[in-house]
Amino acid sequence: MTTTFQNTPILLVEDNPMDLDLTLRAFSTQKLTNPIQIARDGEEALAFIPRWEQGEIRPVVILLDLNLPKVNGLEVLQIIKSHPDFKTIPVVILTTSAESADVETAYQLGANSYIVKPVDFEKFIEVAKNIELYWTILNNPV
Amino acid sequence: MNTTILDLIDFEKVDSLLEGFNKTTGFVTAILDLDGTILSKSGWRSICTEFHRINPETSKRCTISDTVLAGKLAEGENYHFYKCLNGLVDVAVPIVIKGEHIANLFSGQFLLENPDSTFFKDQAKKFGCNEEIYLKALKKVPVVSMEKVKTAMTFLLDMTYLISEMTFQKLEQLELNESLEQRVFERTAQLQAVNKELETFTYSVSHDLKAPLRGIDGYSKLLLDLYGTSLNDEAQTFLKTIRTSTTQMNQLIEDLLEYSQLERSQMRNDKIRISDLITSLVSSYTDELKENDFLLKTEIPDIELVANEKGLTIALRNLMDNAIKFTKGKINPYIEIEVVDQEFSWLIRVKDNGKGFDMKYHQRIFEIFQRLHRAEDIPGTGVGLAMVTKAMQRMHGKVWAESILDIGSTFYLEIPKIKIL
Numbered sequence: 001m002t003t004t005f006q007n008t009p010i011l012l013v014e015d016n017p018m019d020l021d022l023t024l025r026a027f028s029t030q031k032l033t034n035p036i037q038i039a040r041d042g043e044e045a046l047a048f049i050p051r052w053e054q055g056e057i058r059p060v061v062i063l064l065d066l067n068l069p070k071v072n073g074l075e076v077l078q079i080i081k082s083h084p085d086f087k088t089i090p091v092v093i094l095t096t097s098a099e100s101a102d103v104e105t106a107y108q109l110g111a112n113s114y115i116v117k118p119v120d121f122e123k124f125i126e127v128a129k130n131i132e133l134y135w136t137i138l139n140n141p142v
Numbered sequence: 143m144n145t146t147i148l149d150l151i152d153f154e155k156v157d158s159l160l161e162g163f164n165k166t167t168g169f170v171t172a173i174l175d176l177d178g179t180i181l182s183k184s185g186w187r188s189i190c191t192e193f194h195r196i197n198p199e200t201s202k203r204c205t206i207s208d209t210v211l212a213g214k215l216a217e218g219e220n221y222h223f224y225k226c227l228n229g230l231v232d233v234a235v236p237i238v239i240k241g242e243h244i245a246n247l248f249s250g251q252f253l254l255e256n257p258d259s260t261f262f263k264d265q266a267k268k269f270g271c272n273e274e275i276y277l278k279a280l281k282k283v284p285v286v287s288m289e290k291v292k293t294a295m296t297f298l299l300d301m302t303y304l305i306s307e308m309t310f311q312k313l314e315q316l317e318l319n320e321s322l323e324q325r326v327f328e329r330t331a332q333l334q335a336v337n338k339e340l341e342t343f344t345y346s347v348s349h350d351l352k353a354p355l356r357g358i359d360g361y362s363k364l365l366l367d368l369y370g371t372s373l374n375d376e377a378q379t380f381l382k383t384i385r386t387s388t389t390q391m392n393q394l395i396e397d398l399l400e401y402s403q404l405e406r407s408q409m410r411n412d413k414i415r416i417s418d419l420i421t422s423l424v425s426s427y428t429d430e431l432k433e434n435d436f437l438l439k440t441e442i443p444d445i446e447l448v449a450n451e452k453g454l455t456i457a458l459r460n461l462m463d464n465a466i467k468f469t470k471g472k473i474n475p476y477i478e479i480e481v482v483d484q485e486f487s488w489l490i491r492v493k494d495n496g497k498g499f500d501m502k503y504h505q506r507i508f509e510i511f512q513r514l515h516r517a518e519d520i521p522g523t524g525v526g527l528a529m530v531t532k533a534m535q536r537m538h539g540k541v542w543a544e545s546i547l548d549i550g551s552t553f554y555l556e557i558p559k560i561k562i563l
Contacts, residue, residue: 016353018353018354018356018357018361019353019356019357022356022357022360022361025360025364066349067349095349096349096352096353096356097349098399099344100403100407117352117356118356119352119355119356119388119389119392120359120388120389120392121356121359121360121362121363121364122363124356124360
């Protein structure tokens with residue numbers, strides 16, 4: 001079971017170039033075997049839906065920032081979570097906002113987890129490690 | 143508009159005054175609006191109530207007298223005498239409220255000289271009244287001297303001023319209330335808008351200010367990790383200083399966010415088993431307390447408090463942080479937490495034998511961004527005690543402290559048992 005998802009991609013939705021780079025670096029320190037797909041805004045994230053419908057392999061987890069240009073993270077979340085086929089893809093909110101209103105809305109819309117990005121890079125690496133361990137190895141998806 | 147002003151006249155008071163006037167002087171009174179509707183009356187003569195105002199023809203004459211004749215107040219006149227169309231004398235005093243003539247106060251149903259009996263006999267015949275009873279009623283109509291009438295009218299004139307004044311005040315009060323309501327409504331809307339703005343602002347602070355900070359910290363760390371070997375000691379120190387600064391800045395943002403959340407969030411009342419809350423809070427400090435050889439004493443009765451759990455936790459956590467921060471390094475450092483169940487409130491005491499502070503700064507330490515120490519000596523953002531104050535305020539409670547410099551401090555939290563909604 002543990003090796004089954006090693007080559008399934010992780011979809012990272014992140015607009016901030018620094019955050020994107022740091023997240024990728026944080027994952028690379030863990031020698032992650034899962035390829036990482038990137039969407040730079042909400043629209044790009046939603047553009048994956050038709051590709052999955054065409055049969056492209058779905059991500060093992062979606063890491064979704066909230067404050068995104070064009071279509072914001074909560075809207076992306078809502079659309080994915082109301083899709084009959086793709087609502088089962090785990091979505092982890094990975095954002096800077098710890099506002100309780102955001103946390104609540106995200107869970108209401110069906111987020112599977114809500115993680116606040118730490119400012120401290122060491123802690124961020126720790127978070128990346130835990131995300132990888134949990135969602136690509138421990139968790140057993142549909 | 144007229145009807146609304148008329149509605150404001152306190153007829154209960156006016157009627158009782160006019161009735162008293164009628165009983166003591168014998169003068170009848172009435173208040174009629176400009177259409178001739180009777181609003182108040184006292185002591186009317188039977189010739190009017192049983193004949194003139196009953197017969198349709200004479201009654202019509204009454205109304206014309208009450209409206210047309212009564213309205214002919216000449217310039218400069220305060221009141222107006224006239225002979226009514228049914229042969230009696232009436233006096234009308236206009237009631238003016240806020241510059242608007244809205245009604246008349248009448249006296250009358252009297253005669254200034256002996257009646258012309260032929261006129262009244264003719265009148266009885268013309269309108270088919272029983273002459274005998276009609277003339278009997280006429281006899282009851284007093285013949286009064288002009289002088290006496292004028293004395294009575296002076297009183298009635300004052301009476302109309304009083305009515306005007308009373309009603310005007312009522313009207314003003316009503317308008318004031320209305321404008322007050324409008325103002326409250328406007329202010330509430332303004333406050334809501336500001337609150338919304340503040341929420342957007344805090345959101346931006348939490349998201350947009352932290353992202354660049356993460357960049358600074360992340361790349362400093364990467365620089366140290368990947369190129370540390372090619373940097374000399376000074377360059378490495380610079381990078382470490384950068385990282386310390388970002389940590390401080392991050393702490394400040396976190397504290398401000400928590401502070402603003404305390405201010406904005408709903409303060410629900412929770413039932414709190416206080417011993418559980420303090421035990422779990424203290425356990426998160428176990429390592430730190432052990433490392434610094436602290437002695438921790440707690441004296442907590444097994445009771446339930448009603449307070450906002452989050453607010454109380456934030457307050458206690460900040461007091462605990464401070465107690466450790468300012469006592470660390472002392473000989474035999476100790477912290478004592480005590481909960482006292484008082485009659486009207488719960489009192490929580492957090493005592494230490496730390497650095498303490500001069501009581502002249504007592505007020506200042508609870509204000510936001512106020513610090514008594516340099517940041518390099520004792521770290522802090524200046525938000526901690528402000529957060530405690532805010533949390534207690536939101537719970538309608540109190541916080542205060544007693545301290546002696548170099549001996550120690552005791553901080554008190556008082557939570558009222560009676561909850562204000």
